[in-house]
Amino acid sequence: MFFNSESTNDMPTKTNEIPALLSPNNIPHSPGFPDPYVLIGDAGKYQTPMVIELVFMQNKSLSTSWKTLRHLADWMQVGTTPLRYNVIKQYPEEMKRRAEKTNATLIEYQTATAPETTLIKSASGLHETLQSLSHDGIKEPSLLLFVVEDLSQQVIELLGKHFDIDPLFFREQIDNYVWHNTRDPWASPPSLLSSTKHRQWFRMRNVRLRYHTTQADYQDSRLEAEKWNVLRRPDNDETHWHYRDKKGSVVSIMRTRTTVWIGEDKKGGNGTVGIVLLDPTVTQGRPLWYDRSNWLPTPSIKTKVYPNIRSSISWFEDIVQMTSVFPWFERTEGHKINPKVLVKPIMYTICAEWLVICDYVKSRLSQIEWELEMPDIFRSKGDVIDTSLNRLDTWRRQIPVFREMLEETLEQALPAAVRLTASSSQLPAKTTSPLSTLSLNALSTLSDNLTINLDNLDAFEDIVSDFRRVLAALNELQERVDRLTGIVTSEISIEDSRRGLKENHNMARIRLATIFIPLTFISGLYSMNESVAALSTTYGWYFLTAIPFTLIVMAIGWVAGGRSLRLWREGGKQRVSEWKGR
Numbered sequence: 001m002f003f004n005s006e007s008t009n010d011m012p013t014k015t016n017e018i019p020a021l022l023s024p025n026n027i028p029h030s031p032g033f034p035d036p037y038v039l040i041g042d043a044g045k046y047q048t049p050m051v052i053e054l055v056f057m058q059n060k061s062l063s064t065s066w067k068t069l070r071h072l073a074d075w076m077q078v079g080t081t082p083l084r085y086n087v088i089k090q091y092p093e094e095m096k097r098r099a100e101k102t103n104a105t106l107i108e109y110q111t112a113t114a115p116e117t118t119l120i121k122s123a124s125g126l127h128e129t130l131q132s133l134s135h136d137g138i139k140e141p142s143l144l145l146f147v148v149e150d151l152s153q154q155v156i157e158l159l160g161k162h163f164d165i166d167p168l169f170f171r172e173q174i175d176n177y178v179w180h181n182t183r184d185p186w187a188s189p190p191s192l193l194s195s196t197k198h199r200q201w202f203r204m205r206n207v208r209l210r211y212h213t214t215q216a217d218y219q220d221s222r223l224e225a226e227k228w229n230v231l232r233r234p235d236n237d238e239t240h241w242h243y244r245d246k247k248g249s250v251v252s253i254m255r256t257r258t259t260v261w262i263g264e265d266k267k268g269g270n271g272t273v274g275i276v277l278l279d280p281t282v283t284q285g286r287p288l289w290y291d292r293s294n295w296l297p298t299p300s301i302k303t304k305v306y307p308n309i310r311s312s313i314s315w316f317e318d319i320v321q322m323t324s325v326f327p328w329f330e331r332t333e334g335h336k337i338n339p340k341v342l343v344k345p346i347m348y349t350i351c352a353e354w355l356v357i358c359d360y361v362k363s364r365l366s367q368i369e370w371e372l373e374m375p376d377i378f379r380s381k382g383d384v385i386d387t388s389l390n391r392l393d394t395w396r397r398q399i400p401v402f403r404e405m406l407e408e409t410l411e412q413a414l415p416a417a418v419r420l421t422a423s424s425s426q427l428p429a430k431t432t433s434p435l436s437t438l439s440l441n442a443l444s445t446l447s448d449n450l451t452i453n454l455d456n457l458d459a460f461e462d463i464v465s466d467f468r469r470v471l472a473a474l475n476e477l478q479e480r481v482d483r484l485t486g487i488v489t490s491e492i493s494i495e496d497s498r499r500g501l502k503e504n505h506n507m508a509r510i511r512l513a514t515i516f517i518p519l520t521f522i523s524g525l526y527s528m529n530e531s532v533a534a535l536s537t538t539y540g541w542y543f544l545t546a547i548p549f550t551l552i553v554m555a556i557g558w559v560a561g562g563r564s565l566r567l568w569r570e571g572g573k574q575r576v577s578e579w580k581g582r
Contacts, residue, residue: 027222027223027226027233028081028083028084028231028233029233033083036083066167066168068168068171068188068189069167069168069171070185071171071174071175071185071186071188072167072170072171072174075174076153076156076157077153078095079095079098079099079152079153079229080098080228080229080230080231081174081175081229081230081231082186083231084226098152098153098229099152099153099154100122100123100152100153100154101150101152101154101155101229102120102121102122102123102125102126102152102154102155103120103121103148103149103150103316104119104120104126104146104147104148104149104155105117105118105119105120105146105147105316105320106118106120106129106144106145106146106147107144107145107147107320107323107324108142108143108144108145109142109143109144109145109337109341110140110142110143110337111140111337115324117320117324123152123154123155123158126154126155126158126159127158130158130159130162133265133267133268134268134269140337141265141268141269141270141271141272142271143271143272143273143274143337143339143341143342144265144271144272144273144274145273145274145275145276145323145341145342146159146273146274146275146276147276147278147316147319147320147323148275148276148277148278149278149279149280149314149315149316150228150229150230150278150279150280151170151173151174151229151230151277152229156170159275162267163261163263163265163273163275164266165200165201165261165263165275166199166200166201166261168199168201169200169201169259169261169275169277170277171188172188172201172203172257172259173203173230173257173259173277174229174230174231175230175231176205176230176231176232176255176256176257178255178401193412196412196416197416197419199416200261200262200263200420201259201260201261201262201416202259202260202412202413202416202417202420203257203258203259203260203413204257204258204259204260204346204347204350204408204409204413205255205256205257205258205405205408205409206255206256206258206350206353206354206357206405207253207254207255207256207353207357207402207405208253208254208256208281208287208315208353209251209252209253209287209288209356209357209360210234210251210252210254210282210284210285210286210287210288211249211250211251211285211286211287211288212249212250212251212252212284212285213246213248213249213285214248214249214250215248215250217250217284217285218234218236218250218252218284218285220284221234221252221282221283221284221285222234224282224283224284225254225280225282228279228280230279230280232254232255232256232279232280233254234252234253234254234282235252235253235254236250236251236252237250237251237252237253237394237398238390238391238394239251239364239391239394239395241364241367242387243367244367251288251360252285253398254279256279256315257277257279258276258277258278258279258346258350259276259277260274260275260276260277260342260343260346260417260420261274261275262274262275262339262342262343262420262421272339272342274339274342274343276319276342276346278315278316278319279315280314280315280316281314281315281316286312287312288356288360289356289359289360290312291311291312291318291356292311292349292352292353292355292356293352293355294309294311295328295348295352296309296325296328297328309321309322309325318349319345319346319349322345322348322349323341323345323346326338326341326344326345327341339420339421339422340421340459340460342420342421343417343420343421344460344463347414347417347460347463347467348463350409351463351466351467351470354406354467354470355466355470357402358470358473358474358477361395361399361477362473362477364391364395365395365477365480365481365484368388368391368392368484368488369484371385371388372385372388372484372487372488372491385488385491385492385495386492388488389485389488389489389492392481392484392485392488395477395481396481396482396485399474399477399478399481400478402474403471403474403475403478406467406470406471406474407471409467410464410467410468410471414460414464414467417459417460418459418460421459422459511554514553514554515550515554517553518546518549518550518553519546519550521549522542522545522546522549523542523546
């Protein structure tokens with residue numbers, strides 16, 4: 001292993017920033033990003049100064065049978081997603097920073113004492129912390145929880161080797177795709193439920209909102225996300241409301257993934273250990289509506305000492321704080337160690353974030369309904385109803401993804417949390433990860449207690465009801481979007497009919513006025529003669545020249561008008577297509 005005891009995980013200063021990484025064209029899967037299949041290939045070959053270590057070699061060897069581990073091995077060799085290798089390969093310092101990046105917190109729980117928190121800011125510090133874990137055999141083993149922000153090659157090596165962790169646990173955290181192209185070598189197929197019930201880890205997915213006052217602030221947040229090792233990206237929700245929102249403001253949506261592993265520390269008295277992998281948080285902008293609600297009980301006037309919670313710092317810091325003050329609703333001293341502390345703060349935080357999402361989507365849909373109810377106000381300044389349909393398209397695409405995340409949490413994550421936080425007598429004696437020396441034939445000896453019962457969620461009954469409430473709200477919002485889509489489409493058809501009828505009336509008036517233009521021109525030309533008596537034969541010439549000239553002008557105007565009309569229509573269609581593709 002290679003450690004730099006003086007290395008830190010602070011963001012590079014502007015003088016040390018890499019210009020290539022701060023270019024919008026180098027954001028993976030952005031419009032200006034090069035062809036990813038040319039950059040990575042089916043099996044990328046990377047030349048890096050990385051020292052070959054145990055977990056990396058295991059992933060390489062296992063990738064022939066567990067194909068998805070090949071992407072994890074490539075990720076560890078590059079230090080981040082292989083899509084960034086073409087840029088960072090020219091900067092060895094950047095690759096080393098990514099490989100050693102460490103930001104973790106160890107929370108140690110002991111009976112009848114307050115939890116002890118240890119900050120870990122370097123790979124060497126994590127190595128020393130793991131080596132210092134011991135058990136004297138007299139006291140009850142401590143309950144340990146490692147909360148890790150972002151991932152790095154050294155964090156995977158140290159945690160994976162010390163606790164013999166299933167590498168699929170780390171593979172689950174490094175990217176977050178909703179769907180894959182047919183050529184994606186990093187695609188990860190869905191797992192069988194019959195297989196997941198034997199795992200010691202589970203994942204939870206959600207989304208986070210962030211408010212940016214300017215477009216520049218939003219673009220800076222996208223570039224900051226490129227400094228992370230895990231592949232995440234804040235996206236513009238494209239639902240800006242011109243009537244009341246601040247000009248240039250953006251609400252970004254970022255898909256977030258939380259992965260939890262619960263097992264035993266076989267080197268430290270077989271105590272229970274939990275590892276939580278969290279996504280980083282951008283510093284630009286602020287949480288929408290000043291972040292989620294605080295579910296801690298409000299202290300009474302007589303309370304002299306109460307938890308000092310600083311909310312809205314970051315996703316990582318918020319979860320660490322809530323975990324440190326657990327249990328929240330029991331103020332008595334001497335409480336027993338509760339393994340549910342490993343997952344309950346995470347679930348409460350994620351569920352509270354989902355409630356903000358539901359309120360935000362409801363607000364955006366209410367704005368569209370308000371526009372339909374009062375068109376004279378909202379479309380009096382030239383606004384067209386087409387923008388309402390474009391905003392609906394966002395939620396018609398996003399809400400099904402939200403529902404899938406919630407259903408996965410209820411059907412897979414919560415039952416797994418119940419199983420993994422049960423008493424030690426109900427936990428399996430052995431692990432069955434690909435790295436374990438346990439033979440595959442031993443799978444049949446696993447206890448039946450591992451069976452996931454979707455109806456037996458009593459241990460998390462308090463938060464299960466909130467998750468079901470969120471899922472019911474999303475189902476209602478989905479129906480609302482479908483209903484509004486039909487109404488807006490009908491309104492657009494009616495609006496187009498009215499606009500076409502009005503244009504036809506205007507065109508008729510223009511044609512009538514056009515008839516008199518050549519007549520007026522000829523009469524003005526002939527009126528320049530002062531002798532009216534000399535115009536006796538002029539009237540004949542007037543009609544002989546004016547009528548044919550009028551017909552010629554009308555024909556030219558008809559042809560020219562028809563061509564300009566077609567060009568206008570084609571230009572309008574092109575502008576609409578550009579708006580929809582934005």
